[in-house]
Amino acid sequence: MFPKPIEKQSRAAQISYQAMLPLALLLWLGPLLAVALFSVKPAADFTNANYWGLPSSFEGAFNYGQVFFNSDMPRYLLNSFLITIPTVIGAVALSCMTGFALGIYKFKSNLWIFFMFVAGNFVPFQILMVPVRDLTLQLGLYNTKTGLVLFHIAFQTGFCTLFMRNFIRALPFELIEAARVEGISEWRIFWYVVLPLMKPAIAALSVLIFTFIWNDYFWAVVLTQGAESQPVTAGITSFNAQFRAAYQLMSAGSIVAALPPVAMFFLMQKHFIAGLTLGAVK
C-alpha cells in the first residue's frame, strides 16, 4: 500500500528525487508565495505589471496596518471565530452522541440510519443552495451568524457521525458490557467510559472541522451579507473597491485570514493527521 521508501531506491532515483523536490515545492507554493509577496508591495506594482519581482518599496507595515485598523477585517475575523467555534462544538457534541448510539446499540434500522448520515456526504452541497437559503429566510435566520452555524452543524454532523461511529465500533465492547454488569446507567457509560476513550477522536475531528468551517466561502456568501455577519473568507472581497481591486490589501487580508487554520494545523499536527486516517481505516 505504501510506496517504497526513498532510501531503498537506486542512487539515480534518489538524486533525481532530491533535485525535483525543491522544484516541485516551489511550483506548488508559487501562488502562495506570490500572495505573500504582494501583501508587502505598493499598489503601483500591480499597475506596473511587477507581479513576480521584488517590491519596488516595502509597504508591509502600511498594508497590514490598513487591514487591521482601516477596514472591517477585525470584525470579519471575530465573526469567523463566532461561527467556527460553535459549529465545532455543536457538530462534535452531536456526533459523539449519534456515534455512540449507532456504534453501541443493536437495533433494527441501525445500519439504515447510519447510511442516511453517510448519504448526506454524497449530496453535492451546491444543489442545496436555493432550498437552504429559502429555509433560513423563512426562519428569520438569513444574514445571521446563528443561521450559518445551524446549517454547518446540520451538514457536518453527517461526516462527523461516520467518523465517530467507526471510532466507537473499534473500542473494545467488553468495557461497555463490564460497565453494564456493574449496573451503571447508559448515560453514565457514555459519559464516564466511552467519552474519555474518544478524546483522540474528538481532538482530531475538532481540528478537521475547524479548518473546514473556517475555510468555507460558499455558504458564507449564500447565507450572509455584510460585515455584521460574514466570516473573513467572504470579507476579503470587501477590498474590491467600486472601481479597483486593492490586490495588495486583499493579499494581506488573505494571509491574516489563513493564519488561524495554519496555526491550528501546526499546533495540532498530530491530531490532524490522525483525523485524516482515523475514519478511513477501521
Added chain:
Amino acid sequence: MHSIYKRTTAALAMSVALVVPAYAELTGELRIFLDTSNPAPRATMEAMIDRFAEQHPGLEIETTVIDREAYKTQIRNFLTADTPDVATWYAANRMKPYVEAGLFEDVSDLWAEPEIAENLASTKGAMTIDGKQWGVPYTYYQWGVYYRKDIFDELGLSEPTTWEEELANCQKIVDSGRACYTIGTKFLWTAGGWFDYLNMRTNGFDFHQQLANGEVSWEDDRVKQTFANWKQLIDMGAFIDNHQTYSWQEALPFMVNGEAAAYLMGNFAVAPLREAGLSDDQLDFYQFVAINPDVELAEDAPTDTFHIPSNASNKEAAREFLRFVVSADEQTEINNGSNLGQLPVNAKSSVDNDKFLNQGFEMLSSNSPGGVAQFWDRDAPAEMAKVSMEGFQEFMVKPDNADKILAKLERARQRIYDN
C-alpha cells in the same frame, strides 16, 4: 494649498451657521443607507452627513453603510420592509425597476425649485423617467481617451477630432510596434464602453437609447455600420492581443510600459496610472472623436444618486437632505481631489484643480450637446447588457463573426423585452 481651502470652507460654513440659525426646524429620525463602503468615499459621506446634522440639531440621523456589492441585492428587501428615508443608487435604467414598482418617491417638486432646476440641468435627463424625476445625483465622472502624450509627441501625433485623423494616428502607432489601445475585456464592461462611444458617434444619442430600450433591431443597418467602424480598428491591430484574459486593471501595465498608447476608460483610471509613475506631462486626455459629422457629440458619464423610498417615514427631512447634497458648496467639497475625486453635479460648484477633472467638467458642460449616457450596463436592462457585452467581447476577438453575433443579439432582444 488644500488645507487653506478646507479651512476657508469650514470657516465659511461656520459663519453661515452663525448668521442663519438653521432653516425650518426638522425633527424626528432620518435613516440614511449608503453603499459607499470603501474607506475614502465612506469618510466623505459621513463627514457630509455630520455637516448636515450640525445644521439640524433636532434631527436624529442614523447612517448605515452597506458593502457596495451586497447593497445591490439588499435594496430589493429594504425598499419594501424596514425602509430608510434616504438611499443611494444609480441613475437611468438602473433605477427604472424601482421606479416602475413604485418604490422610489417622485421628487419632481425638488427639481422645480430654481436652485436645482438651473444648476443641475446636465444630469436631469438621467434622473427622468416618464417625465418625472426620481432622485438627485451627487457625483459623476467622465469617460474618454486617456493617452500617453510622450508617445504621441515622439510620433509627431496630435489629439484627433475626426475618425480619419483617429485612423491615421492609429496606423502610425501600430507601425511603431505598439497597440493604439489597451483594453481588458475579461469582465466584459470595458467592451461596453467602446460600443457606447462607437454607436453614439455613428448613430447618435437617441438611437443609442432606443437600442438600449429594445426599440430597434440589432440587425438594423445602422448597428451594422457601428460594427463596421469598430472592425476597422480591430483589423488594423489597434487593440492589444489577448485582451479577453485581462481585467481592466491588468490591462493598465501595457499603457504604463508604453506597449499601448491609449485607454478608453473612466476617470478612475487616472489614479492608478499616476501611482504607477506616469506624470501629468506624460498623460493626457481627449474627447472621443466624432465619426458621423451629422450627429451631436454625447458622452458616457455614470452618475451616482440619492433617492427617497416611497415607504420612507420622514420625507420632509429626506427632501432637505437631498437639497443639501446637491448644493453648490457641498458638491464642491465632496467631489474634490481628497474626497471622491470626481465631478460635481452642480454647475455653480468649482472643480478641484486637477487636469483631468477640469477637462472632463469642461467637456460635459459645454461639448456634449447630444446628451449624457450612463454606460451600457446601466442604460440597457441587466439581462440584455450581459448578453450584448458577451457579444461585443466575442466580436473583438473574432470580428468576422459580426453577422452571427448580431443575429444572436436580435434573438435575445425579442426574448428579453417581450415580457
